[in-house]
Amino acid sequence: MDQAAGVMKKCTLCVDRIYNENLPEVDRVPSCVRTCPSGARHFGDLGDENSEVSKLVLARGGIDLMPELGTKPINKYLPPRPKDVAPKFDILAPYLEPVAKTQKGFLGWLDKALEKI
Amino acid sequence: MHPAGSVIVFTVASGLGFGLLTWLGLGLPDVRGRGAFWYYVLGFGLAGGGLLASTFHLGNPQRFLKAFSQWRSSWLSREGCLAVVSMAVFGLFAFGAIFMSAIWQPLGYIGALLAVLTIFATSMIYAQLKTVPRWNHWSTPVLFMLLSLGGSGLLAMQGWPAMILLALAGVMQIVAWLSGDGRFESRGTNMGTATGLGVRGIVRAFEPPHTGNNYLLKEMVHKVGRKHAVKLRIIAFVLMILAPLGLLLISDTVLMFVVAAILHTTGTFAQRWLFFAEAEHVVGLYYGKR
Numbered sequence: 001m002d003q004a005a006g007v008m009k010k011c012t013l014c015v016d017r018i019y020n021e022n023l024p025e026v027d028r029v030p031s032c033v034r035t036c037p038s039g040a041r042h043f044g045d046l047g048d049e050n051s052e053v054s055k056l057v058l059a060r061g062g063i064d065l066m067p068e069l070g071t072k073p074i075n076k077y078l079p080p081r082p083k084d085v086a087p088k089f090d091i092l093a094p095y096l097e098p099v100a101k102t103q104k105g106f107l108g109w110l111d112k113a114l115e116k117i
Numbered sequence: 118m119h120p121a122g123s124v125i126v127f128t129v130a131s132g133l134g135f136g137l138l139t140w141l142g143l144g145l146p147d148v149r150g151r152g153a154f155w156y157y158v159l160g161f162g163l164a165g166g167g168l169l170a171s172t173f174h175l176g177n178p179q180r181f182l183k184a185f186s187q188w189r190s191s192w193l194s195r196e197g198c199l200a201v202v203s204m205a206v207f208g209l210f211a212f213g214a215i216f217m218s219a220i221w222q223p224l225g226y227i228g229a230l231l232a233v234l235t236i237f238a239t240s241m242i243y244a245q246l247k248t249v250p251r252w253n254h255w256s257t258p259v260l261f262m263l264l265s266l267g268g269s270g271l272l273a274m275q276g277w278p279a280m281i282l283l284a285l286a287g288v289m290q291i292v293a294w295l296s297g298d299g300r301f302e303s304r305g306t307n308m309g310t311a312t313g314l315g316v317r318g319i320v321r322a323f324e325p326p327h328t329g330n331n332y333l334l335k336e337m338v339h340k341v342g343r344k345h346a347v348k349l350r351i352i353a354f355v356l357m358i359l360a361p362l363g364l365l366l367i368s369d370t371v372l373m374f375v376v377a378a379i380l381h382t383t384g385t386f387a388q389r390w391l392f393f394a395e396a397e398h399v400v401g402l403y404y405g406k407r
Contacts, residue, residue, distance in 0.1 A: 001332035006176025063313045066399065068305050069247045077313050 013043070046076065118249065119339035120393035123173040128239060129385050131167025131200070132261065134160055135232040136269025138207050141214075142229030145275055149218040157211040159272065161204065168200055192245055196238035203231030236265045243392075250300040251396045256293040263289055264357070268385060271361060271378040276369045280362055283381070287358035290388070294350060301397055301407070311402040322405025337398035338406050349391050356384025 002009045014030040017023060027034060033041040044053030053076075056062070062076035103111050137160040141148070148156050172178045185201075187194040206228040213219040240261030243252040263286035270279025308322065309315015361377035397407045 001176075001336075003176075003332065065313055066306055066310050068310055069399070071247070079313060080317075 018043075046074065118393045118396040118398060119336045120390045121174055123170050125386060125389045125393065127167045127171035127174070128261075129167070129382065129389050130163045130170065131239065132236055132265035132385075133269045133272065133382065134162070134164025134167055135200070135203065135235045136265035136267075137272045138164060138203070139229045139232040139266060140269055140273035140275060142207065142210060142225035142227075142232065144220060144222065144225060145278070146273060147220065149214050149220070151215075153211065153214040156273075157207075157215065160207070161211075164200065164204060168197075192238055192241040196235060196242060199231055199235040199238050203228055203235050206231055233262065233266075236262050243396075248399045249396050250304045250306070250399075251297040252392075254293070254296065254300065256289055256296065260286060260289045260293050264385060264388075268357075268378070268381045271365075271374055271381055274369075274371065274374045276365060280365055283358055283362055287354065287362075290354065290358070297395075301399075306399050306402070308402050308405070311399070325404055333400050334404060334406075338401040338404060339394065340406070341394070343394055346391060346395055349387055353384050353387035353391060356380050357388055358384070360384070 001007075011030075014032075017030065017034075018028050020028060029043040030041075033043040042053050042056060044051045046054055046057065048054060056078070057076045060078045060081075062078050064071075064073050065077060102108060137156070140146075141153075141156060141160060146156075172181050175181060175184075184191075184194050185197050188198050206224060210221060210224045210228050213221045213224075237258055240258040243249070244254065244257035247253050263282055267279055267282030267286045270282055273279070307315065308320040312320055314320050357380075360380045364373050364377045364380070367373065401407050
């Protein structure tokens with residue numbers, strides 16, 4: 001509700017951008033989608049089964065908010081991905097490995113000689 | 118919901134006005150000439166005044182004509198169209214009754230039907246909203262119609278019919294209050310379904326989405342005055358139903374009808390105020406509020 005103008009206003013999905021052939025292809029999406037720093041927003045035609053967003057919704061299990069109201073919203077929310085588990089991994093271990101497995105020189109000869117006794 | 122004065126005046130006044138026109142259209146009372154004039158002044162005054170009051174709720178009242186064009190999807194628009202058509206029919210009917218002392222009865226029946234449909238359309242503006250569970254129930258239109266016809270029966274001085282309608286309205290009001298109290302919970306809409314995260318655990322609001330107020334919070338999440346809801350319910354019920362019934366049981370003089378109608382209208386204002394103040398829109402869930 002625009003209280004100064006006294007009219008309801010609604011998102012136009014940046015209609016001036018999405019059909020603008022003067023813009024590069026990559027910019028023909030709403031500004032909020034283009035500038036979203038985490039890439040959380042996507043734009044496309046959910047009515048078209050083969051569009052990128054439809055595939056994304058199918059792959060990630062997109063949902064409606066308040067589905068029990070049956071309002072058939074035209075946007076879908078992608079649920080959070082399952083939390084990933086960091087692999088158990090010692091960052092210094094490779095550097096602490098002995099570089100030379102077998103001794104050389106006098107100590108090497110002594111080691112071999114003692115093994116043989 | 119925010120109980121806006123203009124909408125309360127609109128629903129109460131146009132309800133009574135169209136109710137009175139319905140009675141007149143049915144020939145109850147059968148008034149002609151000068152007597153009819155004042156009846157129709159009251160009927161058209163209430164109905165038209167109510168509609169006029171409703172335009173004050175618009176952001177741009179000068180654009181009210183646009184509202185008539187959306188009748189295919191909007192109950193508000195249908196209500197406006199029906200109101201204009203029924204008032205036009207009654208204009209003709211009243212002309213006959215006042216200036217020619219002629220009752221064109223078929224026209225009266227058509228007008229009465231249109232007036233009842235207008236009241237129904239008014240109530241459906243509220244009853245259709247799935248997002249307001251308290252209103253989204255068959256009791257809303259039934260209660261609106263019973264109250265309009267019962268209350269205007271007092272204006273039309275129809276003793277027993279008005280009393281029966283008011284008693285039924287009283288029963289329906291209790292049904293509406295009692296069944297409405299738990300409907301928000303029973304519809305199953307909560308923060309879990311609002312965010313889609315309910316299947317993962319219990320969702321609670323960590324912080325409000327923004328620190329300031331906005332249109333949604335002002336209009337849909339208006340919480341002021343719910344504190345006194347029980348007291349107001351008693352006041353509304355006594356004034357709206359019990360007092361008029363009691364007065365008319367004592368005697369049915371003109372004075373009694375006038376006093377009963379005034380009490381009933383006052384009670385209806387309180388009832389309508391509560392109707393809005395107690396209604397909770399699901400959008401409040403996004404703000405952690407009801």
